[in-house]
Amino acid sequence: MAYIDIENVSFCYPGQSRFVLRDINLRIYKEGVTAVTGANGSGKTTFSKLLIGLLKPVKGRIQLNGKLLSSLTLAQIGRQIGYVFQNPDKQLFCETVEEEIAFGVRNLGLPPERVTQKVREVMDYFELSRYAQAYPLSLSAGEKRRLALAAVFALEPGLLLLDEPTTGLDPYRKQLLGDYLDKLVAANRGVVVISHDQKFIDRYATRLLRLEDGQFIEE
Secondary structure, eight states, rough: OEEEEEEEEEETTTOOOOOOOOEEEEOOOOHHHHHHHTTTTHHHHHHHHHTTTOOOEEEEEEEETTEGGGGGOOHHHHEEEEEHHHGGGGTOOOOSHHHHHHHHHHHTTOHHHHHHHHHHHHHHHTTTTGGSSGGGSSOHHHHHHHHHHHHHTTTTSSSEEEESSSTTHHHHHHHHHHHHHHHHHHHOEEEEEEEEHHHHHHOOOEEEEEETTTTTOOO
């Protein structure tokens, strides 16, 4: 069964007559890495916001794990789809790097010692340990992106949705990101990557969707 089932979905912004997305029929499975590409302004970020319930279709419906997306709260969706914004400043809000990662992990209901262990493991993996007590918004652009990725990865959602995740990452950290994506796939978790980074897509994607004129072309 598809993890996300999109049926006849169209979307346009209020006050506009032009449809950004038109009659989209698409299934996304909790397996492999699906890459979504397309020109600037083609609707890729709009599509991602529809998947996590921040926007609602004007036509059609989206199902997540067999349930209508419209029947779920943003928190319920967030436990099943981990979303990393294109601009990490929009999702960082805690006082320290350590707290940023721990915030979501605590909501998983884990015992305190497991929360501490998991936060340390994730900080070590993303090379953020030396910034544990730093204010997140004081970090560099690349460090903030690593922190946003780390905070979502720590939650281990069924599907991870990344909007331009390699922006600001050097080749070494792109490799770290790719290695982690491989681990997620091996653990039967799905990944959707919205990206212009063709080399990264060629290396890690198992499925390629191109958004053009409001519709998807599978390649």
